[in-house]
Amino acid sequence: MKRNKIALIGGGNIGGNLAYLSCIKELGDIVLFDVVEGMPQGKAQDIMHGGAIFNSSVNVTGTNNFADIAGADVVIVTAGIPRKPGMSRDDLIATNAGIMKAVAKNIKIYAANAFVIVVSNPLDAMVTLCQKESGLAPNMVVGMAGVLDSGRYRTWLAEALNTSPASIHALVLGGHGDDMVPIRSKTTVNGIPVESLLSTDKLDAIEKRVCGAGGEIVALLKIGSAFYSPAAAAIEMAESYLKDQKKVLPCAAYLTGQYGEEGIYLGVPVKIGAGGVEKIIEIDLTAKEKEALSTSASRVRELVALLPN
Ligand code: TXD
Numbered sequence: 001m002k003r004n005k006i007a008l009i010g011g012g013n014i015g016g017n018l019a020y021l022s023c024i025k026e027l028g029d030i031v032l033f034d035v036v037e038g039m040p041q042g043k044a045q046d047i048m049h050g051g052a053i054f055n056s057s058v059n060v061t062g063t064n065n066f067a068d069i070a071g072a073d074v075v076i077v078t079a080g081i082p083r084k085p086g087m088s089r090d091d092l093i094a095t096n097a098g099i100m101k102a103v104a105k106n107i108k109i110y111a112a113n114a115f116v117i118v119v120s121n122p123l124d125a126m127v128t129l130c131q132k133e134s135g136l137a138p139n140m141v142v143g144m145a146g147v148l149d150s151g152r153y154r155t156w157l158a159e160a161l162n163t164s165p166a167s168i169h170a171l172v173l174g175g176h177g178d179d180m181v182p183i184r185s186k187t188t189v190n191g192i193p194v195e196s197l198l199s200t201d202k203l204d205a206i207e208k209r210v211c212g213a214g215g216e217i218v219a220l221l222k223i224g225s226a227f228y229s230p231a232a233a234a235i236e237m238a239e240s241y242l243k244d245q246k247k248v249l250p251c252a253a254y255l256t257g258q259y260g261e262e263g264i265y266l267g268v269p270v271k272i273g274a275g276g277v278e279k280i281i282e283i284d285l286t287a288k289e290k291e292a293l294s295t296s297a298s299r300v301r302e303l304v305a306l307l308p309n
Contacts, residue, residue: 003058004027004073005031005071005073006028006031006072006073006074006242007031007033007072007074007075007076008075009033009077010080010119011033011036012034012082013082014078014119014231015034015040015076015078016032016043016047017227017232018234019032019043019044021232022058023047023051023056023058024050024051024056025239026057027238027242028242029058029061031072032044033063033069034062035079036064040062040063040064042062044060044062045062047060067110069106070110071110071111072114073114074238075107075114075116076117076238077100077103077130078119079099079103079120080092080095080096080100080126082218082224083121084218084223085218088177088178089176090303090306092120092122093303094308096120096122096126097126097129097307098308099120100118100120100129101133103130104129104132104133107136108134108136112136114140115140115142116136116140117142117143117237117238118130118141119143119230122177123145124143124303125303125307127252129307138253139254139276140277142252142253142272143251144230144251144252145175145176145180145267146172146176147234147236147249147250149176149182149210149213150171150172151229151232152209152213152229153187153210154169154170156209156210157198161197167189168187168194169186170182171186171250173250173266173269173296174293175267176252176267177299178211178212178215180267181292183289185284213226214226237249237251245272246273247271247272248270248271249269249272250267250268251267253265253267253270255280259293264300264301266296266300269283
């Protein structure tokens with residue numbers, strides 16, 4: 001049985017963590033690509049040395065040659081610039097669109113059968129562009145946002161309830177922006193609705209913090225943005241594909257009428273298995289949640305309209 005091949009496009013903060021997590025979890029042989037000469041090669045050696053200590057048997061290669069991703073089973077794209085304090089994710093669109101266009105064309109050449117997970121911001125526009133320019137089937141191109149945002153929701157609920165995040169199931173849907181939609185009506189502590197455990201004011205405060213969590217970290221770091229948790233979220237998605245786990249995860253998926261939306265990528269619950277996005281799952285939402293999701297979808301359309309031709 002041939003080993004999986006994981007191609008990481010972008011060897012920066014998230015890319016390096018993706019490589020290390022993939023190595024420790026032995027998800028497959030890893031190719032770390034970046035345009036910066038020497039950096040991916042250096043990180044690959046460092047990661048291999050760490051992997052040896054944890055008795056990992058996979059190979060990690062750093063490269064500046066896109067051709068080295070040939071035949072990858074999974075491609076995770078983090079290429080692009082992150083936010084600086086005071087910047088919105090949308091401020092990145094011009095620079096990162098140019099990068100994503102080139103990356104997508106190379107994926108089409110070298111890894112047209114891969115499951116592609118896009119991480120670069122502004123996420124909803126970047127995943128749209130990646131699918132369009134690569135020409136891969138929409139079910140094989142997905143955006144990472146909801147798993148991260150739901151993890152943030154679970155974190156703050158766990159703190160408020162003095163309960164392990166392992167017992168908290170939370171959903172954040174919609175675009176990966178300030179108008180993302182925490183789905184309170186479907187968030188539970190092992191089946192117990194959070195609305196029966198925390199006051200409306202407390203839940204409002206937690207959800208406000210979740211929607212601003214990215215910006216909160218950017219302001220604290222001063223240079224760069226969150227990278228440990230985005231890497232963890234992308235690995236959760238990649239592992240569900242590589243091991244055909246068929247996990248139901250909130251991801252930016254291409255809608256063809258689900259939730260009343262057509263022709264856009266939006267964060268919704270999807271089943272990820274060996275067939276990529278195998279199913280888009282429609283859940284009942286409250287009237288308030290439906291309205292917020294529709295507003296978020298409109299924002300995504302506005303953002304996508306800003307993409308350069
Ligand atoms: O939830 C989410 N989707 C977001 C995504 C969560 C956090 C961060 N988000 C975005 O991911 C962030 O706003 C950025 O747009 C990307 C990557 O964030 P990261 O923190 O990893 O940025 P770095 O450390 O600057 O790394 C980006 C790397 C860097 O090494 C560049 O040299 C490289 O991208 N880069 C390229 N790699 C390949 N090909 C090209 N053309 C290229 N251009 C730059």
